[in-house]
Amino acid sequence: MSTYFLKRILYVVPITLAVSFFCFSLVHLSPGDPMDAVVSADAPREVVAMVERAYGFDRPLPEQFALWVSRALQGDLGLSAANGRAVTTEVFAALKNTLLLALAASLIGFTLGCTFGLLAGYWQGSLLDRLVTGFAVGGVSVPHYWLGMLLVIVFSVELNWLPSSGAGPGSSNDWAFEWAYLRHLILPAVTLSVIPMGVVTRTVRAMVAEILAHEFVEALRAKGLAEKRVFLHVVKNVAPTALAVMGLQLGYLLGGSILVETVFSWPGTGLLLNNAIFQRDLPILQGTILVLALFFVLLNLIVDLAQARLDPRIQRS
Amino acid sequence: MNVTPMVTSDPRDRGGKAQPLLRVKGLRKHFVIKRDLLGRPLSRVHAVDGIDFEVRKGETLGIVGESGCGKSTTARLLMHLLQPDGGEVIFDGDPVGTRGGLSLREMRRQMQMVFQNSYASLNPRMTIEESIAFGPQVHGVGRRESRQRARRLLDQVGLLPERFAQRYPHELSGGQRQRVNIARALALEPRLLILDEAVSALDKSVEAQVLNLLGDLKQEYGLTYLFISHDLNVVRYISDRVMVMYLGKVAEVGDSEALYRAPAHPYTRALMSAMPSLEPGRRTQTAPLAGDPPNPIDLPPGCRFCPRCPLAVDLCRASEPELAALPGGGHLSACHRAGEVQAEVSNPQPSVEESVR
């Protein structure tokens, strides 16, 4: 284990603390008395007393933070101000659905992005390249919540092929790998996939073009090496970066799915957040953001470590 | 160049001709190159490792050495572009940057520098005139006045002001840019000009022109030059005295002619034997320098030239030689066997070769 790995792993500690502090402070950022932010106005007296004890709002801020962190470490992120259920349970139930959505979207985006990027990079300057490049710019420029609505109009309203909202028959949240459920995943996943598609396409295209411009590729070709070998060489060089980009995109999707989940009423963290915002349910807001951000930190760590393993040059810089 | 300055009485002159313009004592700079997890230094490079020298009024002192020997670091330390870790810089009797001494700002009026990379040392977004006028403006000269000065200087370095003043650096050739850099350095009316590889990147013909220009300017303004270069021919041509540096230390200092005729350090001798010469009678006699300089991070305990020296004996490996004057005065060498080296070079039959395996 090199010092780079050690440093990178240790670096997670301060970041995690800072992220926790940010989430902790959200309750205090919210206008008005923090007590009002974490407990509903009509809560019974004993609940109010319990919450008061748990948060310790009368104590100094650092102490409150320490208290909050120690509770969070035990898996206690408080109770929803709206329905009194445990935040942890709510968040993890929703996280499962969001992960599923984000993974599906990443898979679509990655596959399409790599294909488009390779094609465009190989035939740089061709009509195909222009089309793909335009498509990629569109992918990163499109308001995906609007794209979602477009897809609903085409495939649900006009064609009536696919369901427009929910996660399963009867709006059931118990998701299963059956066609009845999978149908609900298609539209949101495709909608969400355009961003990673655009980003991956651009990255792969640029890298392929760069590699092909290298002299050693010319040399390989001059040696009479089959195009297939050149292609394999390109893939081997592009793959690590493309995977790293994808890894980060997966993280962005986890956070970015809120708008798409709202459009499709997909019962994930985004919808949870959206509802929390409307009901001014700060504990849910805080808990969801903490879990998502920590997930993102972890993902970043994995991507960095994996990339360092694949490309030793990174460790030195 | 052996010219006596026409301007003899500079009102800023303090100690007269006898006082060196610049005196450097024990100048040191270490770079930390590796730190542990807590940021404590693990290893350092001794870029400049305690050097002493002086620059006399009106002379040109050449500094030579391989790349990485600390020449450029020395220049930057003198200008205080880098903070020295130790040592003293005394300008015309005044210590620089200490209480009661010469302030850095004042020092920079009197000491200016021309950098090697003619392009990088000019702001690409400024016209030539603006670049030259910047220094005087910083020191409170009015806008119009400093522009006039810039144009005058352009003329003086051989660039027609009406044609070049409004141009941008990328529109000039390397030689032209270096002329601009010289004009920029002179805009503050310095007494000492440090030329850090100032002509090294130029074509030979352009280099000669710039060297001539430097000679003319020196005479006109009564300047003193510190001329840093890796090119021994150029240094010999322009310098009154020469200082040879090796791995952050002074190996040898002496009058240009004497040093080139009879080097008193095996390193100098090796450098000279690697010097290209057009005269068939003066072709390389001794062995050229073998191997690379030792890693400046972990230096050998004794003389730092030991690992590459054909003359090294046990004494050299055990103790580091001090810079000491040779008989006759004015010529100093940091070698235990300086006398022998000098004798051998004067002797046309080099017996040194036997010790070279």
Next chain:
Amino acid sequence: MSLTLDTAVSPMAAPPAEQGYWRSVFARLRRDPVAMIAGLILLAIVLMAIFAPWLAPQSPYSTSMLSRLQPIGSPGFPLGSDELGRDVLSRLIHGARLSLLIGVMPVINAFVIGSAIGIVAGFVGGRTNTVIMRVIDVFYAFPAVLLAIALAGALGAGLVNSLFSLTVVFIPPIARVAESVTTQVRNVDYIEAARASGARSLTIIRRHVLGNVLGPIFVYATSLISVSMILASGLSFLGLGARPPMPEWGLMLNTMRDAIYVNPWVTVLPGMMIFTVSICFNMLSDGLRSAMDVKL
């Protein structure tokens, strides 16, 4: 001066007439058809926003229960009407004002603040730089959308809060770019030369650093406008930005969403506008980047 034999001043070697940096950038930009078209469309939309009251056929606020949810091409409602019978065309034209404002302002704010932070960090270097950049790193632990929503969600709905949240989102990336270009510039000889001439840090930053770093930072900032447009309208879409009955594209998308089965193609129009502005900014930014030859 006796410099008769000087190739340096021979007329042959004289470079072409002097050309300012920005002039050459715009000359190159003009030769880029995609960027020019994008720029013209944006110009048209900006003009539309400025002259909205004169261009819009109706008031964006006048409701009519009788003419609710008219389809595209209805008499008096060329682009249909919304759930309260307001003219969609008029609302789209008026909506450009607020949508552009809340989309572009955060990037402008972040450009000013982020550049200042990054340039100071990069120029000072050392420990100060490390501390500043580590704090900036913390914001990278959040995906941009999540950060914006967390802040806007905690602060509560409203235009000012949405502007503030998005500004916070864009400061870290701009500061990072500013720091990295400044660090590069700081190590170039002309900064050393300026310091050697005795100039103070502030003078050096003003005269030598700014001119060389603001260009690349600006190009980077323009590339963020597209994201900012999407996010700003997205916040309104979630009900966190503009409040009804303000004409704002994201908010219009939200309120008309319920009519998706009744009047689907009218519903799509506000999003079309966001998409157009966003993609034009992206293409203009790409063009600007290659015209200025900025590598980030």
